[in-house]
Ligand SMILES: *[C@@H]1O[C@H](CO)[C@@H](O)[C@H](O)[C@H]1NC(C)=O
Ligand SMILES: *[C@@H]1O[C@H](CO)[C@@H](O)[C@H](O)[C@H]1NC(C)=O
Ligand SMILES: *[C@@H]1O[C@H](CO)[C@@H](O)[C@H](O)[C@H]1NC(C)=O
Ligand SMILES: *[C@@H]1O[C@H](CO)[C@@H](O)[C@H](O)[C@H]1NC(C)=O
């Protein structure tokens with residue numbers, strides 16, 4: 286009995302080093318966190334056909350959890366209200382080849398607002414996904430126009446994966462540091478836009494002023510956890526992380542995928558000993 290208690294104490298101490306177990310009795314909230322604690326935050330999530338599923342639903346899990354202790358309103362915003370498809374629409378890839386992805390499974394999300402009816406926003410989240418290619422190839426700038434029209438009045442702007450490309454094309458990243466997915470054509474697609482954007486080739490996410498931009502897909506979850514800690518403080522966010530049973534990356538410079546995808550330096554296969 287005594288021995289097993291001793292063992293579990295050691296196990297907890299080991300776990301606490303890398304899991305967000307909350308043992309702290311006192312936590313000092315920043316003025317920003319104190320201000321956010323008792324106000325309502327209006328969150329707008331942009332979606333489009335061909336959105337990447339986890340870009341949207343990964344961060345939303347944490348936002349949803351935090352809307353229990355805090356006052357958060359969520360609007361899902363698209364060109365028109367109604368179902369939005371994860372299945373990518375027809376587009377041409379970076380080599381100009383026509384891509385018909387109609388055989389792929391389709392997870393839909395319901396847009397609650399159009400760009401015209403969206404309420405005032407405090408937080409704007411822009412996910413990525415290969416649907417951005419279709420929009421560009423159709424010269425559809427409705428997302429960029431919406432971002433540009435709301436940018437001044439939005440306190441925090443977040444992007445996941447190729448979502449940073451929409452921010453760059455909207456012209457709001459000029460003079461900023463940002464990152465995007467490192468995978469396949471996504472990095473080239475996102476980073477060729479914008480003027481005077483410092484694109485960080487090796488970063489899980491980058492925080493610069495009101496901007497939080499993350500690398501590909503799952504990185505959005507790590508960025509959202511870091512962002513929520515920043516605006517609300519650790520205790521409630523760590524509860525959510527523990528309940529989700531997720532071990533987030535807490536170092537924004539951790540980015541093995543920049544090597545895998547040869548963005549920061551060529552990937553070399555490990556040699557047999
Ligand atoms: C919250 O979790 C992180 C690790 O994910 C840890 O560094 C931090 O100390 C935790 N904060 C509190 C108040 O427990
Ligand atoms: C926020 O509200 C709670 C109770 O609703 C109160 O205990 C706390 O002091 C308030 N914080 C600030 C910064 O006003
Ligand atoms: C959020 O929703 C609540 C009701 O659910 C409402 O009272 C509040 O005004 C809304 N806030 C914003 C910013 O839309
Ligand atoms: C945002 O603010 C900048 C600088 O004050 C201004 O030039 C621009 O017109 C504003 N944009 C909108 C859509 O209000």
Ligand SMILES: *[C@@H]1O[C@H](CO)[C@@H](O)[C@H](O)[C@H]1NC(C)=O
Pocket residue numbers: 459460461462481483
């Ligand atoms: C580019 O952005 C940097 C800040 O990152 C700024 O210092 C510099 O003046 C900008 N240059 C131009 C030409 O806008």
